[in-house]
Amino acid sequence: MNEALQYQLIKKCSTTKARLGKISTPHGEIETPIFMPVGTQATVKTMTSEELKEVGAQIILSNTYHLYLRPGHDLVEEAGGLHKFMNWDGPILTDSGGFQVFSLGDLRQISEEGVEFRSHLDGSKHFLSPERAIEIENALGADIIMAFDECPPYPCSHEYAKASLERTIRWAKRCQDAHHRSNQALFGIVQGGIYQDLREQSAREITALDFPGYAIGGLSVGEPKEIMHEVLDYTVPLLPENKPRYLMGVGAPQDLVEGVARGIDMFDCVLPSRVARNGTLFTSHGRVVIKNAQYARDFTPLDPECGCYTCRNYTKAYLRHLFKAEEILGLRLATIHNLHFLLDLMKKIRQAIQEDRFSQFSEEFLGKYGSR
Amino acid sequence: MNEALQYQLIKKCSTTKARLGKISTPHGEIETPIFMPVGTQATVKTMTSEELKEVGAQIILSNTYHLYLRPGHDLVEEAGGLHKFMNWDGPILTDSGGFQVFSLGDLRQISEEGVEFRSHLDGSKHFLSPERAIEIENALGADIIMAFDECPPYPCSHEYAKASLERTIRWAKRCQDAHHRSNQALFGIVQGGIYQDLREQSAREITALDFPGYAIGGLSVGEPKEIMHEVLDYTVPLLPENKPRYLMGVGAPQDLVEGVARGIDMFDCVLPSRVARNGTLFTSHGRVVIKNAQYARDFTPLDPECGCYTCRNYTKAYLRHLFKAEEILGLRLATIHNLHFLLDLMKKIRQAIQEDRFSQFSEEFLGKYGSR
Numbered sequence: 240m241n242e243a244l245q246y247q248l249i250k251k252c253s254t255t256k257a258r259l260g261k262i263s264t265p266h267g268e269i270e271t272p273i274f275m276p277v278g279t280q281a282t283v284k285t286m287t288s289e290e291l292k293e294v295g296a297q298i299i300l301s302n303t304y305h306l307y308l309r310p311g312h313d314l315v316e317e318a319g320g321l322h323k324f325m326n327w328d329g330p331i332l333t334d335s336g337g338f339q340v341f342s343l344g345d346l347r348q349i350s351e352e353g354v355e356f357r358s359h360l361d362g363s364k365h366f367l368s369p370e371r372a373i374e375i376e377n378a379l380g381a382d383i384i385m386a387f388d389e390c391p392p393y394p395c396s397h398e399y400a401k402a403s404l405e406r407t408i409r410w411a412k413r414c415q416d417a418h419h420r421s422n423q424a425l426f427g428i429v430q431g432g433i434y435q436d437l438r439e440q441s442a443r444e445i446t447a448l449d450f451p452g453y454a455i456g457g458l459s460v461g462e463p464k465e466i467m468h469e470v471l472d473y474t475v476p477l478l479p480e481n482k483p484r485y486l487m488g489v490g491a492p493q494d495l496v497e498g499v500a501r502g503i504d505m506f507d508c509v510l511p512s513r514v515a516r517n518g519t520l521f522t523s524h525g526r527v528v529i530k531n532a533q534y535a536r537d538f539t540p541l542d543p544e545c546g547c548y549t550c551r552n553y554t555k556a557y558l559r560h561l562f563k564a565e566e567i568l569g570l571r572l573a574t575i576h577n578l579h580f581l582l583d584l585m586k587k588i589r590q591a592i593q594e595d596r597f598s599q600f601s602e603e604f605l606g607k608y609g610s611r
Numbered sequence: 612m613n614e615a616l617q618y619q620l621i622k623k624c625s626t627t628k629a630r631l632g633k634i635s636t637p638h639g640e641i642e643t644p645i646f647m648p649v650g651t652q653a654t655v656k657t658m659t660s661e662e663l664k665e666v667g668a669q670i671i672l673s674n675t676y677h678l679y680l681r682p683g684h685d686l687v688e689e690a691g692g693l694h695k696f697m698n699w700d701g702p703i704l705t706d707s708g709g710f711q712v713f714s715l716g717d718l719r720q721i722s723e724e725g726v727e728f729r730s731h732l733d734g735s736k737h738f739l740s741p742e743r744a745i746e747i748e749n750a751l752g753a754d755i756i757m758a759f760d761e762c763p764p765y766p767c768s769h770e771y772a773k774a775s776l777e778r779t780i781r782w783a784k785r786c787q788d789a790h791h792r793s794n795q796a797l798f799g800i801v802q803g804g805i806y807q808d809l810r811e812q813s814a815r816e817i818t819a820l821d822f823p824g825y826a827i828g829g830l831s832v833g834e835p836k837e838i839m840h841e842v843l844d845y846t847v848p849l850l851p852e853n854k855p856r857y858l859m860g861v862g863a864p865q866d867l868v869e870g871v872a873r874g875i876d877m878f879d880c881v882l883p884s885r886v887a888r889n890g891t892l893f894t895s896h897g898r899v900v901i902k903n904a905q906y907a908r909d910f911t912p913l914d915p916e917c918g919c920y921t922c923r924n925y926t927k928a929y930l931r932h933l934f935k936a937e938e939i940l941g942l943r944l945a946t947i948h949n950l951h952f953l954l955d956l957m958k959k960i961r962q963a964i965q966e967d968r969f970s971q972f973s974e975e976f977l978g979k980y981g982s983r
Contacts, residue, residue: 280932280933280936280938281929281932282933282936282938282940284938284939284940285939285940285943286940287920287940287943288924309932309935309936310907310928310931310932310935310936314907314908314928317908317910318910318926318928318929319910324926324928324929325929326924326925326929535682535686536686536689538689538690538691548659552660552698553698554690554696556682556686556690556696557653557690557696557697557698559682560652560653560681560682560696561652561654563681563682564652564654564681564682566652566654566656567656567657567939567942567943568654568656568657568658568659570939571657571659571939571943
């Protein structure tokens with residue numbers, strides 16, 4: 240049993256792989272399946288901690304790469320850790336910075352030792368290795384921290400995907416050795432691209448290292464949805480039942496439903512808050528682009544079925560005005576709505592699993608919202 | 612007695628012209644002296660209505676020029692008026708649009724009939740007259756509406772200032788004739804630049820029209836502080852004691868204290884929220900520029916004497932990080948702080964007048980904060 244994290248499997252769906260569970264962390268419990276809002280720079284964009292709680296956030300994610308560069312993990316540690324620095328007393332998960340540095344393209348160079356890269360802020364040179372990533376994550380002090388992995392692009396050859404996953408396994412071992420805080424749970428990551436044999440190899444080797452939780456990485460990077468579903472179909476069953484499973488970087492409403500059906504417990508993505516700031520809003524009948532002229536004199540709430548602060552107090556006409564006038568309140572109200580929508584969706588999913596009607600719920604939701 | 616507004620003089624300071632009062636409007640009471648946060652485009656930038664109440668806002672101001680152009684006063688009227696449109700159930704004051712169109716410079720042309728101008732948004736041609744301004748303000752539905760006046764620039768010749776104030780008086784009469792809503796109080800505006808004889812003429816002629824309240828316009832437009840104080844010194848005594856007095860466009864902390872001492876009841880200005888968004892913060896010991904390097908590892912609150920949400924929950928180091936990282940939460944926390952600071956200052960001023968120690972309070976405040 241891990242000191243920093245316990246997973247309790249509460250109930251399994253009788254017709255799908257969906258499961259209800261509970262994760263205990265040093266900063267509180269998380270009901271799963273759950274969506275984690277992303278606070279890249281130690282703030283979930285536009286939101287206060289109180290608002291995050293009001294929309295139903297139980298755990299948030301923050302990015303090691305960004306915090307390392309600014310304000311610096313040493314500063315955050317000096318502030319008393321990330322929870323205290325950003326005034327969020329619930330659970331936090333930090334990624335390892337791997338995904339961000341690999342996304343830098345020409346600005347980074349990979350070796351067995353780690354990755355040399357240039358800052359997107361000022362071009363300064365830096366080096367991230369498994370040991371360095373863990374050192375930074377230890378300093379930030381999140382409840383759940385991720386191993387330093389390589390997330391290969393899509394498409395990617397079998398040869399590259401194999402070499403990459405094997406390095407990721409060696410790096411996972413080095414992360415484990417470097418990790419020294421007993422109040423932080425280190426998760427391993429399954430890679431292997433879209434190749435079944437590689438996903439099998441990766442899952443076998445990573446689970447042999449006995450992490451307290453596992454993520455599935457390298458999906459939602461441009462591949463068709465059918466392929467993502469297929470990879471989940473054969474990968475999730477390779478993970479131990481008594482540990483949480485986290486699908487990284489996935490956050491569209493329909494993808495959450497599809498992921499839960501395949502046995503995923505945790506999700507994160509910037510999508511809901513990013514599209515909110517562009518004026519694209521999730522509703523029970525699909526997406527609404529609030530700047531459209533049809534909403535100019537629409538004095539009804541965005542989603543009459545929604546109980547969020549935005550839908551309780553404002554009309555589509557006012558939201559549209561705020562977006563047309565480029566007012567910050569528009570970004571706030573849209574973010575509140577989209578995060579509430581997703582977190583409420585997860586709550587409904589948990590209730591449906593509890594009452595063993597998840598298949599029916601899933602069908603109804605995808606029918607109304609759309610499956611793409 | 613005016614149907615839409617009553618002013619009650621509660622107490623006069625024994626050593627200055629400061630006075631404590633209460634204004635009753637269709638949307639509630641306002642304790643004076645008061646500062647009015649500005650919600651230019653039907654939103655006080657970054658703030659929700661609940662946050663405005665939490666920082667102590669009793670009345671807010673919105674701009675006729677901006678709302679007329681976008682989303683349009685007819686749309687706001689169709690929404691049920693400005694209060695309902697923006698979800699603010701307290702008192703609102705709208706200006707007449709005069710100040711904004713005169714600020715357009717080459718984009719506008721003045722005649723006895725009114726002002727032709729081009730929109731700053733799309734260059735389209737528009738015409739504002741006293742009748743049109745009142746028609747728009749009637750549609751917006753604020754509790755207090757302002758007459759359409761000309762605010763001459765500084766410096767300005769005696770000849771121009773005289774011609775302008777005389778037109779403003781004629782326009783005030785036309786506004787009065789055009790105004791037809793009994794639940795909105797129309798205020799007259801004293802102009803006359805920095806010339807004592809013209810301020811006297813303007814005050815005499817505008818008060819003869821018997822408005823339920825009077826504003827002093829044309830100050831804080833570039834003239835030295837001493838001149839502003841001098842104009843207030845001889846203008847305020849010309850206004851009737853039984854009606855509220857509003858100093859337009861003034862909002863620096865020291866100016867509020869100086870204005871109250873000269874008998875002003877109401878103030879408005881974008882300054883506190885605008886400088887907040889630039890990272891300049893009012894504190895009991897003067898201004899703080901939060902981006903300065905000295906705050907990078909300052910883990911204390913912005914102002915230990917302040918009880919606002921920002922100071923209760925966040926450190927200078929975190930605020931600085933948010934501003935360096937250009938995060939919206941930084942703009943929010945800064946706006947909350949500055950508005951709370953000003954509204955709390957007004958509360959302290961009211962308490963000081965109530966306890967007849969305003970002179971002492973004023974001296975102490977200006978000593979700590981600085982008088983410039």
